[in-house]
Every structure is written in structure tokens, then in C-alpha cells.
Amino acid sequence: MEMNFAGLLLMRQELLLAVTILIILIVDMATADHKKHQVIHLALLLFGAVTVAGFLPSTSGSLFGGMYNATPMLTMMKNILNVALLVVLLQSVKWLLKDENHHKASEYFILLFSTLIGMDYMISSGDFLMFYIGLELATIPATVLVAFEKTRNTSAEAGIKFIFSSALSSGILLMGLSIIYGTSGSIYFADVQSAFGNSKLHLLGFIFFISGMGFKISLVPFHFWAADVYEGAPVNITAYLSVISKGAAVFILTILLYKVFSNLKETWETLLYVLSVSTMTIANLFAIRQNNLKRFMAFSSIAQAGFILLGIMGADGAGMTAVVYFMLVYVFTNLAAFGVISSISHESGNETISSYNGLYRTNPLLSLTMMLALFSLAGIPPVAGFFGKFFLFTAAASRGYYILVLIAVLNATISLYYYLRVIKAMFIDHNDQPIAWFKSDVFTRISLLFCIFGVFLTGFFGMVYEYIFRLS
Amino acid sequence: MSILWFFILIPVLTITGILFTKDGRSARVVAASGMLVQLILSVVLLFMYYAQRHAGNTAEMLFLSDYSWFPSLNIRFTTGVDGIAVSMILLTSTVVFAGIFASWEMENLAREFFISLITLATGVFGFFISIDLFTMFLFYELAVIPMYLLIGIWGSGPKEYSAMKLTLMLMGGSALLLVGLLGIYFNSTLENGQHTFNLLQIAELQLPVGVQRYFFPFTFVGFGVLGALFPLHTWSPDGHASAPTAVSMLHAGVLMKLGGYGCFRVAMYLMPTAANEMAWIFIILTTVSVVYGAFGAIWQKDLKYINAYSSVSHCGLVIFALLMMNKTSMNGAVIQMISHGLMTALFFALIGMIYGRTHTRMINEMGGLMKVIPFLSVAYVIAGLASLGLPGLSGFVAEMTVFAGAFQHPDTFHRIATIVVTTSIVVTAVYILRVVGVLLLGPLKNDHFEHLRDARWYERLSAGTLLVAIAGIGIAPLWLSNLIGGSLGPYVTRLAGAITGLNF
Numbered sequence: 007m008e009m010n011f012a013g014l015l016l017m018r019q020e021l022l023l024a025v026t027i028l029i030i031l032i033v034d035m036a037t038a039d040h041k042k043h044q045v046i047h048l049a050l051l052l053f054g055a056v057t058v059a060g061f062l063p064s065t066s067g068s069l070f071g072g073m074y075n076a077t078p079m080l081t082m083m084k085n086i087l088n089v090a091l092l093v094v095l096l097q098s099v100k101w102l103l104k105d106e107n108h109h110k111a112s113e114y115f116i117l118l119f120s121t122l123i124g125m126d127y128m129i130s131s132g133d134f135l136m137f138y139i140g141l142e143l144a145t146i147p148a149t150v151l152v153a154f155e156k157t158r159n160t161s162a163e164a165g166i167k168f169i170f171s172s173a174l175s176s177g178i179l180l181m182g183l184s185i186i187y188g189t190s191g192s193i194y195f196a197d198v199q200s201a202f203g204n205s206k207l208h209l210l211g212f213i214f215f216i217s218g219m220g221f222k223i224s225l226v227p228f229h230f231w232a233a234d235v236y237e238g239a240p241v242n243i244t245a246y247l248s249v250i251s252k253g254a255a256v257f258i259l260t261i262l263l264y265k266v267f268s269n270l271k272e273t274w275e276t277l278l279y280v281l282s283v284s285t286m287t288i289a290n291l292f293a294i295r296q297n298n299l300k301r302f303m304a305f306s307s308i309a310q311a312g313f314i315l316l317g318i319m320g321a322d323g324a325g326m327t328a329v330v331y332f333m334l335v336y337v338f339t340n341l342a343a344f345g346v347i348s349s350i351s352h353e354s355g356n357e358t359i360s361s362y363n364g365l366y367r368t369n370p371l372l373s374l375t376m377m378l379a380l381f382s383l384a385g386i387p388p389v390a391g392f393f394g395k396f397f398l399f400t401a402a403a404s405r406g407y408y409i410l411v412l413i414a415v416l417n418a419t420i421s422l423y424y425y426l427r428v429i430k431a432m433f434i435d436h437n438d439q440p441i442a443w444f445k446s447d448v449f450t451r452i453s454l455l456f457c458i459f460g461v462f463l464t465g466f467f468g469m470v471y472e473y474i475f476r477l478s
Numbered sequence: 479m480s481i482l483w484f485f486i487l488i489p490v491l492t493i494t495g496i497l498f499t500k501d502g503r504s505a506r507v508v509a510a511s512g513m514l515v516q517l518i519l520s521v522v523l524l525f526m527y528y529a530q531r532h533a534g535n536t537a538e539m540l541f542l543s544d545y546s547w548f549p550s551l552n553i554r555f556t557t558g559v560d561g562i563a564v565s566m567i568l569l570t571s572t573v574v575f576a577g578i579f580a581s582w583e584m585e586n587l588a589r590e591f592f593i594s595l596i597t598l599a600t601g602v603f604g605f606f607i608s609i610d611l612f613t614m615f616l617f618y619e620l621a622v623i624p625m626y627l628l629i630g631i632w633g634s635g636p637k638e639y640s641a642m643k644l645t646l647m648l649m650g651g652s653a654l655l656l657v658g659l660l661g662i663y664f665n666s667t668l669e670n671g672q673h674t675f676n677l678l679q680i681a682e683l684q685l686p687v688g689v690q691r692y693f694f695p696f697t698f699v700g701f702g703v704l705g706a707l708f709p710l711h712t713w714s715p716d717g718h719a720s721a722p723t724a725v726s727m728l729h730a731g732v733l734m735k736l737g738g739y740g741c742f743r744v745a746m747y748l749m750p751t752a753a754n755e756m757a758w759i760f761i762i763l764t765t766v767s768v769v770y771g772a773f774g775a776i777w778q779k780d781l782k783y784i785n786a787y788s789s790v791s792h793c794g795l796v797i798f799a800l801l802m803m804n805k806t807s808m809n810g811a812v813i814q815m816i817s818h819g820l821m822t823a824l825f826f827a828l829i830g831m832i833y834g835r836t837h838t839r840m841i842n843e844m845g846g847l848m849k850v851i852p853f854l855s856v857a858y859v860i861a862g863l864a865s866l867g868l869p870g871l872s873g874f875v876a877e878m879t880v881f882a883g884a885f886q887h888p889d890t891f892h893r894i895a896t897i898v899v900t901t902s903i904v905v906t907a908v909y910i911l912r913v914v915g916v917l918l919l920g921p922l923k924n925d926h927f928e929h930l931r932d933a934r935w936y937e938r939l940s941a942g943t944l945l946v947a948i949a950g951i952g953i954a955p956l957w958l959s960n961l962i963g964g965s966l967g968p969y970v971t972r973l974a975g976a977i978t979g980l981n982f
Contacts, residue, residue, distance in 0.1 A: 327550075386623045387616045396612075396656075400551065403660040411660060412696075415653035422649055426626060426642060434630045434638060468548045475550040 016067045016076040019060050019084050020126045026052045027119050034112035042111050046102055049115040050095055050449075057088040072132040072194060079477040083257045083330060084126050090250050090337040091122055096453035097345050098242035100352050100446075106157065114154065117147040118246070125254035129261070134183050134193040137258070141179070141222075145172045148251060152239040164238025171221065171231035179218025185211030195266045202269050212270055215262075216277060222255040223311050226285040233292075236304035241351045244300050245344035248307040253333050256311070260318050260329050271321065278315045279410060285312030286417040293424045297358050299347050302424070303340075306383060309421055310336060313398055316414055320401025326478040328394075328401040331464075331471050335382070335394035338460030342379035345454045346372050349446045356441060359428055364437035369444070373432040375454050380425040382461050385418050390465035397471070480543035481523060482557040482607040485567065488516050489600040493593050502588025506578065509592040513575045513599075520564075520571040524961075527564050531964065538678065538968055539609055547612075552672040556610040561965035562812055565958060566606045566739060569816045572947055573731040573823045574599045577724035579940035580827040583834070584632070584722075591632055594624040595724055602732050611659045611675040611744065615652070618740070621733055622648045622704075625717070625725065632722040644717035647710065651703025655740075658697030662748060665689045680748050681972070687751050694752035698745040698760065705737025706793045707760070708767035715774070718786035723830025726782065730789045731823035735815045738796040742811070742969070746800065750972045757801045758891065764801065765895045767794025772905035781832070781839045781917075784909060785825045788865065791902055792818040798899055799880040802892070803973045805966050807883025810876055812962045817864070817872035817951060824861045824944040828854055831937050835930045841916050845923035853933045855918045857941045862910040864948050867903055872951035877903065879959070 014021060029052060034045050066077045095118070102111045124143025131137040149172060153165025187193055189208055190201035202208055220228035236244045263274055286309050293305035317328040349372065351357050366373040382391030395418065399411045446454070464470045492512025499505045530540050539558030547553050559567070577595065584591050601621025608614045622645065629641035663673050666680040674680060685693075703710045714734070718726045746753040771791025778784045792814065799811035831854055832847070833839050848855040864871035867878075884896040922928060933941065951958055 324551075381623065387620045392616065392619070397551075399656065400660060400663075403657075403664055406664075408657050408661055408692075412653065412657045415656050416650065419646055419649040419653055423642065423646055426645065429626070430630060430638060430642075433627060468546075468553075471548050472550055 012067070013069050016065070016069060017074065017130075019056070019081070019088070020123050020130075022056045022059055023119050023123045023126070026056060027116050030112050030115055030119075039109060042108050043103060045112050045115075046099060049112070050099070053088075053092060053095060053115075053119070057085070057092050060085045060088050068132060072196070073136045074127070074130050075132045076130055077477075079326070079330070080129050080261075082474065082477055083129050083333075086330070086334050086337060087122065087125055087250055087253060090253065090341060091118065091246070093337070093341045093345070093453045093457060094118075094242055094246050094250070096449040097245065097341070097348050098240075099449040101240065101242060101348070104352075106155075110154075114151070117151050120147045121145075121151075122250075125250070128254060128258050131258075132195055134187065134195075134198075137262075138180065138183065141258075142176065144251070144254060145176065145222075148172075148243075148247070151243045151246070152235055154243060155240050158238075160238040161240065162238075164235045167231055167238075168235045171235075175218050175221030175228070178214055178221070182211045182214025182216075182218055185214060195262075199266050199268060202267065204270065204273070208270070209273065212267060212273065213277075216274070216281075219255060219259050220281065223252055223259065224308050225281050225311055225315070226288045226308065229285070229289070229308050232308055233301050233304045237298055237300045239300075241300065241344065241348040241357070244303065245341060245348065248303060248344070249337055249340050252307065252311065253337065256314055256318075256329065256333060260326060263318060264321060264326065275319055275321075275405070278319050279407070282312045282315035282319075283410070283413055285309065285315065286414060287312075290417050290420045290424070293421070296424075297360060299357050299359060299362075299428075302359065302428075303343065303347070306421070306424075307340065309417065310340075310383070312417070313395060313414060316402040316407075316410065317398035319407060319410075320398075320404050324397075324404055325401045327471070327475045328397040330474050330478070332394040332398055334470070334474070335390040335461075335464050338457045338464065339379050339382040339389075339391050342375055342454060342457035342461060343383065345450055345457060346376040346379070349450045349454075350441060353444050353446075354441050359431050361441065362428065362431045363435040364440035365432040368440045368442060372446070375458060376432060377429050378458060378461055380428055384422045384425045386422075388465065389461050390463075391461070393465040393471070480541045480557060481519075481526065482541050482543065482559065484519055485516070485603040485607055486600060488512060488519065489596050489603065493596050493600075496589055496593050496596070499589060502585060505589040505592050506582060506584070509596060510575075510578045512596070513571065513578050516603075517571040517575045520568045523559070524564055524568060527559070527561070538965075542609075552668075552674055553612045554610055554676065555608075555613050556676055557607045558609045559607060561961040561963075562739075562743075563606050565812065565816055565961055566735065567603065569735070569819045570599065570602050570606065570732045572943060573727055573819060576823060576827060576940040576943045577727045579936045579943075580727060580830055581722065581724040582934075582936040582940075586632065591628070591722075594628050595728065598624045598628070598725075598728060598733070602728075602736065605736055606739070609677045611662065611677065611680075614740070614744070615656065615659055618655070618704075618736060619649075619652055621736065622652070625721075625729065625733075628725045629717060629721045632725070633720040634722070635720045636716070637720040640716040640720035644713040647713040648704055651700050651710070653700075654696045654703075655700025658693045658700055658745070661689065661693035661696065662744075665693075677743070677748070681968075685749055690749035690752035691755070694745055694749040694756060697749070698741055698753075698756075701737045701740035701745060702760070702797065703737065705734055705741060705797055706767065706771075706790045707737075707797060708763050708770060708790075708794065711767065711771075711790045714790055715783055715786040718789065718826070719780060719782040723826060723833075726786075726826040726830070727823040730786070730826060731819040734789065734793050735796075735819055738793065738800065738811065738815055741797060742800045742808070746803075747969055747972060750975070753801075753973060754803070757803065761798065761801050761892075761895050764794045764798035765898050767791065768798060768899045768902045769905070772902040772909070775909045776905065776912075779840050779842055781829045781841060781913070782826070784841075784913060785822060785829065788825075788906070788909070789818070789822050791906070792822070792865075795877070795880060795899065795902075798895075799883065802880075802884045802887065803970070804883050804886055805963065805970045806886065807880055808966055808969065809959055809963050810879030810881075810883050813872070813879055813951070813955070813958060814876035816958065817876040817948070820944050820947050820951075821861055821864050821873060824857065824941060824948065825865070827937075827940050827944065828858045828861065831933065831941075832858075836924075836927060841913055843923065844917050844927070845920045846918070847922075847927065847930075848918040849922065850927055850930045851932045853938065854941070857945060858918065859914055860945060860948070862914050864952070866907045866910045870949075870952045872948045872955075875951060875955040875959075
């Protein structure tokens with residue numbers, strides 16, 4: 007298709023984001039330092055509009071000779087990321103308004119939107135070049151964001167760790183891609199798909215590729231960067247990494263495995279089997295020992311990635327639906343938890359589980375939100391996490407992996423243990439000096455309310471699942 | 479909209495109502511009235527069920543309703559009841575109603591307490607009205623998780639340990655269960671190519687024997703954990719001993735029945751061949767359960783532990799009776815579920831009331847209570863007599879039917895197991911009568927006990943409701959037995975038809 011107006015419409019999410027970035031840049035230059043909060047409000051408004059625009063009816067098509075693809079399913083994935091980013095932005099307003107961050111608020115938005123453009127292109131990519139450019143665009147600004155609180159040692163340290171491990175993983179990934187290119191003679195997904203077989207060199211390239219992606223999704227044994235980076239990064243960036251970064255990587259992995267490496271299905275099913283067992287088990291065992299909530303959520307989200315692999319293994323229709331549906335549920339769930347963590351962190355600076363002791367007596371609503379989020383993460387009905395996990399397991403069981411499902415459900419039971427530890431702290435443990443009562447800012451409250459609605463409704467309303475099913 | 483949906487709707491409305499109350503006093507009134515409506519509705523359901531049966535409706539399940547939830551996976555919310563489900567619903571609403579009044583004096587976070595308690599009850603009601611494996615599983619988990627908060631916040635003793643142990647063991651059980659259910663789902667394909675979770679449809683399809691052999695252990699053990707199947711019962715004594723009164727009542731009285739009910743309705747009904755082949759393993763385990771639980775109770779000094787071990791023994795008897803697989807014994811199993819549910823709820827209610835007065839649960843620290851609190855003491859004696867199987871009370875009917883059914887097996891293996899299980903009656907008599915003797919009779923051991931007040935009106939109401947039910951079953955057993963027996967036909971036919979010649 008030529009690059010005409012219809013083509014522009016296909017690419018509207020990326021283009022609108024680019025325009026938003028430009029507007030913020032220009033407005034920022036024209037705004038005095040003490041009026042920066044206006045930039046924040048403008049950015050929220052603009053991004054809200056972009057998110058809404060994403061939900062307008064869309065068509066399928068491809069641009070640039072197949073480099074860029076758009077289908078309703080891909081648009082849905084981008085929409086999920088948009089919604090997640092909107093929630094993260096709402097939760098970070100209070101933090102951005104602090105004196106030390108006030109002057110660099112616009113950078114925060116520009117960097118975040120750049121990564122989102124990268125992810126959108128990555129999801130829509132039709133060849134490995136586009137895929138790789140999108141991946142880098144999504145990663146490099148993220149390292150800056152991790153080091154955003156530059157006056158804090160841990161943040162700077164996390165930034166360095168993140169850029170090193172990202173560079174390493176990109177290198178490994180690129181190695182895989184070059185072998186794939188060398189053996190198949192093309193970088194276009196369609197050509198690679200038909201040229202790919204089970205030869206040794208193909209497998210080698212594929213294994214490099216999976217390892218590189220394993221870093222991005224933080225699968226065990228490629229997860230070592232995650233806990234330190236999550237702990238050091240500003241709490242909203244931790245939320246961003248654990249939901250949006252990870253979500254985009256999961257989406258693209260699913261697409262590539264189904265679309266490009268379908269001839270290697272038996273190989274990658276075995277690989278994912280091993281990876282998911284090790285990811286769930288090891289992350290769960292580590293999560294039990296954490297006291298810092300950000301580290302805790304790091305291991306929790308690694309474990310969740312292990313569960314997602316089960317869904318990917320249920321190839322053909324049900325697998326894709328289960329993964330996308332789970333990510334939608336996961337966005338609401340994890341961001342509800344992070345909303346509480348960030349709200350408390352911004353208010354009182356507390357980020358440990360033991361500091362939450364007795365929280366229910368002083369802040370009942372935040373505690374209840376946290377409890378619902380944790381139950382949803384653990385997969386307890388009636389909240390959406392139950393349905394999300396159930397469909398992931400169903401997808402794996404549909405391919406006959408019953409033992410894997412058993413391992414996964416037992417792991418979910420272990421995860422319940424550490425989620426209950428936080429609930430125990432909030433509801434059961436006594437504390438002489440609990441975190442005092444406070445009122446969260448209006449943006450955080452909106453975001454939490456939105457997440458709670460999502461956590462309840464995405465599960466109960468079967469049509470959400472059916473809608474995603476029809477798209478795939 | 480079928481009448482059955484109200485069994486979910488009313489608890490949900492009650493919870494919503496409690497959310498709007500200002501304090502614990504109004505919360506308990508809302509909770510009590512909600513559960514009173516539920517109890518009345520259960521009785522109405524019973525009569526509607528009878529009316530349908532008298533009108534000649536012989537369908538396996540009545541009041542069917544069907545709502546498509548996730549069409550692409552053919553997951554539906556299908557409800558329906560037979561006589562067994564109706565009697566379990568009656569049991570549940572009776573125990574919940576009594577439980578609300580037993581926790582009338584709850585002061586610490588009372589609103590949250592009643593919300594959690596009714597959430598648990600919602601799960602139980604939902605489980606009993608479902609005939610669809612997906613919603614059954616959903617409600618099963620919904621019933622288990624509030625236990626953590628209920629024991630952890632309002633419990634006593636090593637409550638955090640017990641709450642965590644109980645939750646994790648039951649969730650581990652549901653892990654096995656989930657695998658079993660998914661296995662059943664993917665191996666029952668309808669004519670249109672879709673899989674189904676619907677119990678009746680799966681039963682019609684007849685699962686292949688290989689599938690049954692693979693998934694029966696998962697399903698049976700998964701439900702068995704909740705039914706306190708030896709050696710996976712260890713959550714039960716700790717959990718019950720640490721839980722607050724109403725929670726012990728509801729948990730031992732109703733929630734443990736979900737285990738037995740699931741074993742029977744899902745595992746054995748859908749996989750009869752495997753059930754016949756593997757019954758001997760579980761017969762041995764339940765025999766151990768029954769005897770071990772009874773002896774465990776003898777050793778305990780804490781009233782709640784005594785009753786908790788006694789529950790292990792009685793719930794073991796339920797599964798034992800189910801595995802005997804003839805009409806008499808299965809009928810006995812369901813009566814035993816109900817009888818034990820009422821009895822144990824009464825026990826836990828009385829223990830809670832006695833503890834609220836004496837502030838100890840150790841039997842050797844108490845004595846002569848009959849003189850100071852006659853109502854509670856007499857009720858305790860009646861519960862005890864029902865538990866050891868005195869004719870005229872519900873326990874006798876249940877145990878008699880179970881043993882009569884079990885003795886119908888002529889072979890040595892079943893005979894020996896039955897005889898071993900029967901000895902538990904004697905052991906039960908020992909620990910019940912010992913407790914009654916030490917606790918209620920003899921001289922007052924502690925001067926502080928002289929001024930204890932006897933039961934208040936709400937306590938009388940709570941215990942009275944249960945006493946009436948226990949005596950009712952004991953006096954007119956046929957009434958319940960016909961209700962259950964009328965629905966056992968399909969189960970007995972399937973299980974008997976599936977015997978593969980593997981006998982002992």
C-alpha cells in the first residue's frame with residue numbers, strides 16, 4: 007500500500023505519539039519553570055486522547071512492502087500497552103510534582119512515549135530490521151528512565167546495570183538474527199518462515215534469539231538484572247518495566263513464535279517447557295525471601311512470566327487469546343498493586359513489607375485495593391486473575407501438557423504463600439507506628455479505581471475474552 | 479432466572495448491605511436477616527423440589543438453568559439440583575444461620591468478619607447449585623480463601639501458622655483438582671466439536687477408561703484434601719482449633735462436605751471404572767482416617783482439638799461409605815455428611831460459648847459445669863450422644879445405614895475394612911463420655927466458674943436450631959433418606975455397571 011491517508015490511519019498510534027512528543031517539546035520550551043505542572047496536565051490529556059484514538063475502529067493492512075503490518079489484534083495489543091501507560095502516568099503525577107523532579111517532567115513523558123513508539127513498531131513489524139529498531143527504541147530510553155532519580159545512588163546504579171544487561175541481550179539477539187538471516191537469506195518474516203527448517207544452524211540462530219528475548223521478558227536463567235533494576239528504579243518506572251516493557255516483549259515473542267518459527271514448533275515447545283518450569287519455580291522461591299516490595303514484585307512478575315509461557319505453548323487460537331487476555335488482566339492487577347506501593351512510597355517513603363504492618367487500621371481502602379490485586383495475582387476467584395490463569399492453563403492443557411499444568415498450579419500455590427505474607431502484614435500483624443492515614447492524590451485515586459474496575463469486570467464479563475478471541 | 483440463582487444473589491446482597499452499615503451491631507442484624515431469608519428460601523426450595531417430584535418429574539436434575547459465559551471455550555454457568563444437593567443446601571443455610579448467632583458478640587472488625595463469613599457461604603452455596611465443573615471449581619476456591627483472613631484475623635492460638643497451613647494445603651489440593659478437571663474437559667468432546675464442563679453431558683459421553691485411570695486420582699485426591707483424607711488431613715485439626723467459633727462451625731460443618739460431595743459427584747460419577755479399580759487404595763486410607771481420627775481425639779485435652787480430630791474420623795467415614803458404592807452405603811454417606819455437619823457445628827458453637835465464659839478450652843481445667851450452665855451442658859451432652867450414635871438422634875441413622883451398606887459386600891477385604899471402621903464407634907464413645915464426665919459432671923474445679931451466666935437468647939437460638947435439626951433427622955430419618963435415595967439411582971447404576979471384575 008502506498009503511503010496515503012489510509013496508510014497514515016493504519017499507523018495512527020505511532021504517528022499520534024510522535025506528534026504528542028513534538029507538542030510536549032515545544033510547549034515545554036515555552037513554559038516557565040514554576041508552571042511545569044501545566045506540561046504534566048497537557049501530557050496526560052494528550053496521551054489520554056491517543057489512548058482513546060487507538061480504540062477507534064481499525065482495519066488490517068501493511069505498509070512499506072510488508073515491513074509494517076496492522077491487524078485488529080495488533081491494534082488491541084497496542085491499546086493494552088496504551089492503557090497501561092496511561093495508568094502509570096496517572097500514578098506518577100505526584101512524584102513528578104516533587105521539587106527534585108519538577109523541572110524534568112517533560113523529559114519523563116518524552117522518554118516514555120519514545121519507548122512506546124518503539125514497542126508499537128516492534129509489535130507491527132514485518133521483518134527483523136523493523137523489529138530490531140523497535141526493540142532498541144523501546145530499550146534505550148528505558149535505561150534513562152531507570153536512572154531518572156540521578157541524585158539517588160541506587161537509581162543510577164540500576165540504570166548502569168540495566169543498560170549493560172540490555173546491551174548484552176541485544177547483542178545476543180542480534181547474533182541470533184544474523185544467523186537467521188545468513189541461513190534463510192531474508193529478513194522478512196514470511197520468507198524466513200518458509201525457509202526455516204530444523205537444521206543445526208537454524209536451531210543455533212533460534213536459540214540465540216530465544217535467549218535474547220528471555221532477557222527482555224526476564225525468564226530464568228536470564229533474569230539476574232531484574233531484581234536490582236526493579237529495586238533501584240523509581241517506583242513508577244518499576245511498574246512500567248514490570249507491565250509495559252514485559253508485556254510488549256511477551257506480545258512480540260508470541261507473534262514471532264507463531265508466525266516465523268512455526269516450523270520449529272516442537273523445538274520451542276520443549277524449550278518453553280523447561281524455561282517456564284525454571285522461571286516459575288526459581289522466581290517463587292526467591293520471592294518468598296524478599297522484604298523490599300519492589301524486589302518482591304520483581305520476582306512476582308518473573309514468576310508471572312513463567313505462567314505466560316504456558317499460554318504461549320497452547321498454540322493455535324486459544325494460546326494467543328489466553329496470552330493477550332492474561333496481559334490485559336495483568337495490566338490492571340499489577341498496576342493496582344503498584345499504585346498502592348507508589349502512593350505509599352511517595353507519601354511516606356516506605357517500601358518494605360514490614361512497614362505495611364497494621365495498614366488496614368489506618369488506610370483501609372488502600373489495603374483492600376492491595377488485597378484484591380494480590381488475590382488477582384495469585385489467581386483467586388472472583389477477581390480477574392483467576393480467569394486469566396485458568397485460560398493460560400487451559401491453553402497448555404489443550405496441548406496435553408498436564409504435568410506442566412500441575413507444576414504451574416503448585417507454583418501458584420507457593421506464590422499464594424508470599425502474597426498472603428503481604429496480606430498478613432496489612433490485616434493481621436500489629437504495629438505500634440503504622441503508616442499514618444493519608445489521602446492519595448486525585449490522579450492516583452482515579453487510576454486505582456480504574457484498575458479495581460478492570461480487576462473485577464474483565465473476569466466477570468465473558469465478552470472481553472470473546473472479543474479478544476474473535477480478533478485472533 | 480431460576481430460583482437457584484437467588485442462593486448466590488441473597489448472600490451478595492447481604493454483603494452489599496453490610497458494606498453500608500455503620501457498625502458491628504447493625505452489621506450483624508443485616509447478616510442475620512440475610513441468612514434467615516436464605517434459610518427460608520432453602521425450605522421453599524425443598525418443597526418446590528417435592529412438588530416437582532410428586533408431579534412426576536423424573537429428570538436427574540431439576541430447576542435447570544443455563545447461561546453461556548465464555549462461548550468460545552463452551553464455559554457455561556449451569557445450575558441444577560437433585561435431592562442430594564437440596565439436602566446439602568439445607569444443611570448449609572442452617573449452619574450459616576446458627577453461625578451468625580454464635581458470633582453475635584463479635585466486636586473486633588465485626589463488619590469485615592460477617593462479610594468474610596458470608597463470602598465463604600456464597601462459595602459453598604454456589605458449589606452446591608452448580609452442575610458445571612468450571613463454576614464448581616470457581617466457587618470451591620471462593621469458599622477456601624476467606625478462611626485465611628477469618629482464621630488469621632479473628633482466630634486464637636497459633637492462628638497465623640494454622641491459617642497459612644490450611645490455605646496452602648487446600649490450595650495444593652485444588653491444584654490437583656484443576657488438572658483433573660482440565661483433563662476431563664479436554665477428553666469430553668461434544669458432537670459440534672466443542673469440549674464441555676457440564677456434568678450431565680460428560681456423564682453421557684462416557685470418558686475412555688485410559689483417561690479415567692489417569693485423571694481419577696487427581697480429581698479424587700484433590701477433593702479428598704478438603705474432605706480430610708488421610709494423610710492429607712493435617713490442616714484440619716490446626717485450622718479448626720485456631721478458627722473463631724462460627725468459622726469452625728461452617729468449616730467443619732459445611733466446607734469439609736464439599737470434599738466428600740465433590741469426590742462423589744465429580745470423581746466417582748464421571749469416572750466409574752477408575753473409581754472401581756482404585757477404590758481399594760482409598761478404602762484403606764479412609765479406614766486409617768476413621769480409626770486414627772478417633773484415637774487422635776482421645777489424646778487431646780483441648781476441646782476444639784478433640785472435636786477437630788473427631789471430624790477427621792467422621793469425614794473419613796463419609797468417603798469410606800461412598801467407596802462402598804451401593805445404594806445403602808451411599809445414602810448413609812450423605813446422611814452422615816448432614817448429620818456430622820449439624821453435630822460438629824453444634825459442638826463448635828457450644829465450645830465457643832463455653833470458652834467465652836471460662837476462658838479456657840482445656841478439659842482438665844474445667845469440671846462440674848452442668849450446675850452453673852445447664853442449657854449449654856445439656857446441649858453438649860445431646861451433641862455428644864448424637865456423635866457416638868445414640869438411637870433417636872441423627873448420628874445413629876447415619877452410621878447404621880453406612881455399616882449396613884458396607885456389610886453388603888461379601889468379600890474379605892471389605893469385611894475387614896468395615897469391621898475395623900466399626901470399632902471407631904467404641905473409641906468415639908470413650909472420648910465423648912470422658913469429656914462429658916470431666917467437663918460437665920463432678921465438682922466445680924474453679925471458684926470463678928460459680929457465677930457463669932447460662933446461654934443468652936442468641937446462643938439459645940443458635941444451638942436450638944441445630945438441636946432441632948439433629949433430633950428431627952433422628953426421629954424421622956426416612957424423610958431425609960428418601961430425599962437422598964431418590965437421586966442416587968444414576969450413581970449406583972453407573973458405578974455398579976462399571977465393575978471390571980477386579981475384586982478382592
